[in-house]
Amino acid sequence: MASQAPRVIVIGAGIIGCSTAYYLAHKGATVTLVDRDADPSPTSRAALGVLAHAHGGNDALSCFYRDAHALHESLAARLYTETGIDVGWQPLGGLDLAFDDDDASRLRQLITFNQDRGAEAHWLDPALLRASEPELSPTALGGALFPQDARVDPVRLAAALLAAASALGASRRTASVVTSLTRDDAGVDCTVADSTGERVERYDAAVVTTGPWVGELVPDVHVRPVRGQSGRFVGVQTRHVVRWGNGQAVNDGTQMLIGATVEEVGFDLSTTAAAASELMAWGRRVFMRPPSLVQMSAGLRPKPRRGRPVIAALEGSGPLYVATGHYKNGVLMGPLTGKVVARWIIDGSPGRDMSPFTVER
């Protein structure tokens, strides 16, 4: 991008939008981050913030995932220096539990698969398992430990990214909806509506980070909402990310989060009694005494076609970019996504192979 201090609008202030605004501000852009909600991104607030380590593979998608995972530790330190906010990055390790022989055999295969690809993974027998996680149910037969799994607090991460971006001059406008976009070679016209009315604003570039709503602004991008509900519990502490079946639990320092349901209910953000029962049943199965539910939350994961996010310059080059479809790994992949998009806009190249992430698929 030729001009000095290019003006860039980031549309959607979820974890992807906050990450993009942060890295753009660091690269000297004049950033405007808008969100139609007064309190953006219920999805980030429902997320557990688990950063599961990825094994093997040197294809562009696997490399992106691994680099995204690795970025969190240094970013957490940098954000603490910049803002004083501790984003809660912790290398907790992940523990997958076996309650029957089928679980055990599947996990032993997973350990071998990971070890063959250079990732750390170990089997824990029942004695080691209970020493590692004293509050687990005694009926667990063993577990697979993945020491490289980590966690970050999604809400604090978004807050820190935003605070650091603001300190660099980025502005955030909530309760402001972008209703349409028109691009030409030199920039993007955005129609923005808020309580003061509707107007067209001109930017040098625009990044659409509107999660499952992306199709409203960029109809060629196919991402759908998949609701996930999680619960906050007290009465049990975990040291690791504990997983079994489709559920996982992680401690945030004061409470334990258990998640998450996977529900095809469109854009419905309600929490339900059925989901609360499902998570409580999971807690009863996994721990020696049942944790007590304090609060349920729901979010809409943006699910893309073919399992990989859309991180792309529309029509191959700027000035209109889209970054969404991170589904179950938006917290994990958000910062690297923002970093790559910022570089793409400001330097004219993403700096890595982004071919898995094109709109066409």
Ligand SMILES: Cc1cc2nc3c(=O)[nH]c(=O)nc-3n(C[C@H](O)[C@H](O)[C@H](O)COP(=O)(O)OP(=O)(O)OC[C@H]3O[C@@H](n4cnc5c(N)ncnc54)[C@H](O)[C@@H]3O)c2cc1C
């Ligand atoms: C229960 C649950 C658990 C999860 N656990 C994990 C986990 O452990 N690890 C992990 O990595 N990920 C996890 N995820 C996934 C992760 O939370 C999501 O992938 C991520 O939050 C998506 O972020 P986003 O910025 O793309 O979308 P969003 O957070 O949905 O942000 C999009 C924003 O765009 C705004 N918007 C939409 N349209 C417009 C418009 N026209 N104008 C202005 N603003 C607009 C919306 O108001 C919204 O705030 C979980 C998700 C759920 C629901």
